[in-house]
Amino acid sequence: MTTPRLLVLRTLLHEPGRERYGLELAGESGLEPGTIYPILVAFEGEGWLSSRAEDVDVHRAGRPRRRYYRLTARGVTAAREATTVADRRRAQRPTRRGLAW
Amino acid sequence: MSASRPLSRGRRLGVHVLAALLPAALRERQRGEWTADLLDIGDGQAGRYLAGAALTLPSLWLAARRGAFATGLEATVGAGPVTGPVTGALARLLLIGLGWPIGSWVLAVPVNYLLHHGTGDWKPGGLLLVALFPLLATLVFGAYAALFGGPFLAGALGIGAAVAGLTRRRIPVPQRLALALPGLAVTGTASLLIFTGAVAPVAELDRGYSAAVLGLFTLGFGLHARGLRSPTRIALMLIGLGALGVFTAHHTTLGHTFQTWFMD
Secondary structure, three states: OOHHHHHHHHHHHHOOOOOEEHHHHHHHHOOOOOOOHHHHHHHHHHOOEEEEEOOOOHHHHOOOOOEEEEEOHHHHHHHHHHHHHHHHHHHHOOOOOOOOO | OOOOOOOOHHHHHHHHHHHHOOOHHHHHHHHHHHHHHHHHOOHHHHHHHHHHHHHOHHHHHHHHHOOHHHHOOOOOOOOOOOOOHHHHHHHHHHHHHHHHHHHHHHHHHHHHHHHHOOOOOOOOOHHHHHHHHHHHHHHHHHHHHHHHOHHHHHHHHHHHHHHHHHOOOOOOHHHHHHHHHHHHHHHHHHHHHHHOOOOHHHHHHHOOHHHHHHHHHHHHHHHHOOOOOHHHHHHHHHHHHHHHHHHHHHOOHHHHHHHHHHHO
């Protein structure tokens, strides 16, 4: 599990029931805008995320419909497992107390 | 957030190019995502956003091919787009007929110059020359067709049409002949004009304009044609850009240096 993926999962887990769009999620996760979509497509492909097109009149909004993403029940379980494993690994990593010499 | 003004032409083109390079199943959806994001973010961040998005193209490809997404939210990635017969024939004609001269020009002129200028020209001899002769001849004739343009490029396109028609076994024979016979006719006419010396002044006047026109058309076709597979689309766009490179070489000092070195 890569760091960007973990960042996205942590953000999603913060409020699992809330729907967010890609740019919003990238901002909350601290990722470069525009780089989040492969992660969202991959999670959706795994069945961890569900998405829906925004219910909006595109002419009035003046932009295309956004896609809103939310964790599925399977995604919540998988995200919790992934973040727990990552936290455990980080805790096991030896901490450096000062310089080596 | 609602957008108050439309996306600028440059950004729209950027999104269009990026979306064109995606699998068909993801194309429209991702175009919408990028467009909506660009309308939201500030003016100063758009270039950075598009650069970041461009770097994610391989990951998006991989992500779209894996998992449940590949079996369909909007469409299937694996099945690929359906190319119409005319679009398919035109794409094949351009890939072969324009890809050959432009690809040869790129390899024989700028790439060859950059690799061998100052270190002496690479000249195979003996058996190697005999073995490589068909390849070298194809490369050199292709490069000259791009360089001279006009009837030379028309002749190459005619050969492309003939090859595209005769080698496409999956389509009915009448359709194959409908592509191959006009191609042979164009090549025959172009050859006649060239060998009788009737077109020498035209060739001198061309200066890359026919390559530029064909390049712009191929680039536009690669970007906009419906139903093309992404590798075909990318190849057409590269050929289009290469053809525009021929035009640029005719009109810049560096380009003149390349071409003179090649012809010498």
